[in-house]
Amino acid sequence: MSVRVLQAEADMKIPHVLSVAGSDSGGGAGIQADLKTCGARRVYCSTVITAVTAQNTAGVQGLNILPEDFVADQLHSVLSDMHVHVVKTGMLPSLNIVKVLSQTLRKFPIKALVVDPVMISTSGDVLVGPSVLAGFLEELLPMTDIVTPNIKEASVLLGGVPLKSVSDMHTAAKLIHDLGPRNVLVKGGDLPNSLDAIDVFFDGEDFYELCSPRVNTRNSHGTGCTLASCIAAELAKGSSMLSAVKTAKHFIQAALDYSRDMTIGNGAQGPFDHFLALKINQSSYRQNRFNPNDLLLYAVTDSAMNRKWDRSIAEAVKAAVEGGATIVQIREKDAETRDFLEAAKECLKICHSYGVPLLINDRIDVALACDADGVHVGQSDVPARLARTLLGPEKIIGVSCKTPEQAHQAWIDGADYIGCGGVYPTNTKANNRTIGLEGLKEICLASKLPVVAIGGIGLSNAREVMELGVPNLNGVAVVSALFGRECILTETRNLHALVS
Numbered sequence: 001m002s003v004r005v006l007q008a009e010a011d012m013k014i015p016h017v018l019s020v021a022g023s024d025s026g027g028g029a030g031i032q033a034d035l036k037t038c039g040a041r042r043v044y045c046s047t048v049i050t051a052v053t054a055q056n057t058a059g060v061q062g063l064n065i066l067p068e069d070f071v072a073d074q075l076h077s078v079l080s081d082m083h084v085h086v087v088k089t090g091m092l093p094s095l096n097i098v099k100v101l102s103q104t105l106r107k108f109p110i111k112a113l114v115v116d117p118v119m120i121s122t123s124g125d126v127l128v129g130p131s132v133l134a135g136f137l138e139e140l141l142p143m144t145d146i147v148t149p150n151i152k153e154a155s156v157l158l159g160g161v162p163l164k165s166v167s168d169m170h171t172a173a174k175l176i177h178d179l180g181p182r183n184v185l186v187k188g189g190d191l192p193n194s195l196d197a198i199d200v201f202f203d204g205e206d207f208y209e210l211c212s213p214r215v216n217t218r219n220s221h222g223t224g225c226t227l228a229s230c231i232a233a234e235l236a237k238g239s240s241m242l243s244a245v246k247t248a249k250h251f252i253q254a255a256l257d258y259s260r261d262m263t264i265g266n267g268a269q270g271p272f273d274h275f276l277a278l279k280i281n282q283s284s285y286r287q288n289r290f291n292p293n294d295l296l297l298y299a300v301t302d303s304a305m306n307r308k309w310d311r312s313i314a315e316a317v318k319a320a321v322e323g324g325a326t327i328v329q330i331r332e333k334d335a336e337t338r339d340f341l342e343a344a345k346e347c348l349k350i351c352h353s354y355g356v357p358l359l360i361n362d363r364i365d366v367a368l369a370c371d372a373d374g375v376h377v378g379q380s381d382v383p384a385r386l387a388r389t390l391l392g393p394e395k396i397i398g399v400s401c402k403t404p405e406q407a408h409q410a411w412i413d414g415a416d417y418i419g420c421g422g423v424y425p426t427n428t429k430a431n432n433r434t435i436g437l438e439g440l441k442e443i444c445l446a447s448k449l450p451v452v453a454i455g456g457i458g459l460s461n462a463r464e465v466m467e468l469g470v471p472n473l474n475g476v477a478v479v480s481a482l483f484g485r486e487c488i489l490t491e492t493r494n495l496h497a498l499v500s
């Protein structure tokens, strides 16, 4: 294969959003919000700038629209060279720019088009005049996968009918859907007298009300841009539309809450902080869901060992959590699906009574059916990106990795941690290459995700693994040293004392 073909294939693998929007000098909305959102969501973002605003926390002081020919040049530069998965639009300030965009998109097919029909900013400034409306209605909306108007913009798209309630938002979503886009999200951030921030999503068949408590903050400048670019980022990673919208709503809520008391600028509407995930314990703002410290003593069950000692999976799991296991994975290679499911439900009850998360090895169907905390997948199982789409943003996903490249891909795919090994030779897994402490260290250093070491680890060597001195090595995963022994409780206690 030629270098060019290999380059093109590598390019296609990196989730990529192109934002076509205006610049906000204050850095809270527009292109700047889109870049920050994609960065926070771990997606590459290229940009085509349509206008430059002089803007701050008090409002918009000036606006300079770029000539449509130069917008066309920027679009061509990006799309003719790079593999863009999703295009997200923000401020499209002239009818000719809308036309240039829709013509260009016909030449360069993409996976999805996300249109935030920016017309009026949160500060009340008119960013886009009425002449552009015809362009939206005739050119852009029919090719749009999701359009995300706020209540004022929804009203403009529908010729001026005011929206005053959630019920009006439902009606508007349906009417806007009739204009051509495949999905509609009417955002209710500015709905008066509403205790919650309610958005209405309509996919052409069903309505969903996405509801979150309203954060009492002045820092809501850029929420609309952020929501749309987060949807675009999740779509680029392979999420379904509904799951992308839910993730985006969750992201906005978490970011607003995290930065509610931040003060930047003297005006009425401040920006918020997109990078909370970097600040709250390394990897995830979804703290209540996954805590990397839970990887400390990771117990993995084994059906053959349970058979040998004549105990049920539930008995084995109970002993392990009593002994101090901090996370449990059930790994059943030869059980009937229904038996596996029943056992998983029983283990889930036990684990949750100790506040310990339970993961299912390989079987996404079983994890979904028993509402487990997540899954662990190997390199030949369902890809992590698809697992994320199927399980949604809340579940924990771990991936077995033997190389820095696999670790990188796991991060791109939206995994939460990686399992790395076999560190030492082991009999639990046939034909498993041993990577040694050196291999483990190399992968840890390359990995942006927390790591749990696995493979032949027990009382004799757990300490040297934990003393490797890499900050993202959060724990050891153990099979035989717990479940291959007579008293799981004692073995777990001893190992727990050694690693903590």
Ligand SMILES: Nc1ncnc2c1ncn2[C@@H]1O[C@H](COP(=O)(O)OP(=O)(O)O)[C@@H](O)[C@H]1O
Pocket: 121, 122, 149, 150, 151, 187, 188, 189, 190, 197, 198, 199, 212, 213, 214, 215, 216, 217, 220, 222, 223, 224, 225, 227, 249, 252, 253, 256
């Ligand atoms: N104070 C708030 N608390 C929680 N969510 C909010 C708040 N303000 C806006 N949102 C959410 O932010 C997103 C953007 O909505 P909105 O502010 O209505 O759009 P725009 O920024 O385009 O005017 C929506 O998901 C909305 O529910």
Ligand SMILES: Cc1ncc(COP(=O)(O)O)c(N)n1
Pocket: 021, 022, 023, 024, 029, 030, 031, 053, 055, 090, 091, 118, 120, 121, 122, 123, 127, 220, 221, 222, 223, 224, 225, 226
């Ligand atoms: C350049 C630019 N684009 C978009 C918005 C909308 O901001 P919001 O997301 O708060 O409605 C803005 N204020 N400036």
Ligand SMILES: [Mg+2]
Pocket: 122, 189, 220, 221, 222, 223, 224
């Ligand atoms: Mg807003």
